[in-house]
Amino acid sequence: MQPNWGIGKPGVEGLCKGSTIRIPRGFDDVLDEYVTNFYYWEHQETDDNVIEVLDSSGDRRLLRLTGTTADVGHYDGSKPDNNILVEAWFDRVPMSDELLDAIIDEEIAKKPGATAKQTGQIMKVVMARVEGRAEGAIAAAKVKAALS
Numbered sequence: 035m036q037p038n039w040g041i042g043k044p045g046v047e048g049l050c051k052g053s054t055i056r057i058p059r060g061f062d063d064v065l066d067e068y069v070t071n072f073y074y075w076e077h078q079e080t081d082d083n084v085i086e087v088l089d090s091s092g093d094r095r096l097l098r099l100t101g102t103t104a105d106v107g108h109y110d111g112s113k114p115d116n117n118i119l120v121e122a123w124f125d126r127v128p129m130s131d132e133l134l135d136a137i138i139d140e141e142i143a144k145k146p147g148a149t150a151k152q153t154g155q156i157m158k159v160v161m162a163r164v165e166g167r168a169e170g171a172i173a174a175a176k177v178k179a180a181l182s
Contacts, residue, residue, distance in 0.1 A: 051090045057083035060101075070101065078103045080118065088121070095124050129167035137163050138176050150181050 060070040060079025070080045080101035089096035102115040141159050142148055148156065156177050161170060 051087050053087045055085045057085070060103075081115075093125060097122065097124050127167070129164055134164065134168050134173060135176065138173065138180055142177070142180055148181060150178060153177050153181060156181075 057070055058081065060068055060081050060083070062069050068079050070083050080103045083099065083101040086098045087095050088098055098119070098121045100120075101118050103118060104113075104115055138156075138160055141156050141163075145152055145156065153174065157170070157174055160173055160177065161168075164173065
């Protein structure tokens with residue numbers, strides 16, 4: 035079984051070489067959800083997370099991720115936290131059609147009675163939200179279809 039480390043922080047995909055993002059706690063009390071999650075035998079949040087972009091090439095990023103997590107099976111504090119370090123190339127994952135459709139629907143709903151004449155206005159907001167994870171031509175065709 036290969037370890038898996040999920041980082042759900044918005045904007046991580048847009049980081050460029052030399053950028054750093056810090057996520058101090060793996061659980062967001064305000065959102066009441068995990069924003070980082072390390073998986074080996076079971077899911078465990080990570081704290082003191084630092085994501086550094088060491089290099090980039092197209093849709094790939096060389097990242098160094100560091101963090102700490104409780105020893106799986108010893109959540110009572112009887113063992114010290116584990117320090118985790120991952121340095122690897124990561125590929126940007128394209129946005130799913132379902133998520134793109136949901137974003138388009140949300141933006142169109144903000145403009146009741148919108149027509150094809152507002153396609154450009156809606157596309158500007160949609161493309162800002164997708165952060166380069168969807169093709170502009172595909173998004174434009176979906177917006178036009180939704181407004182027809």
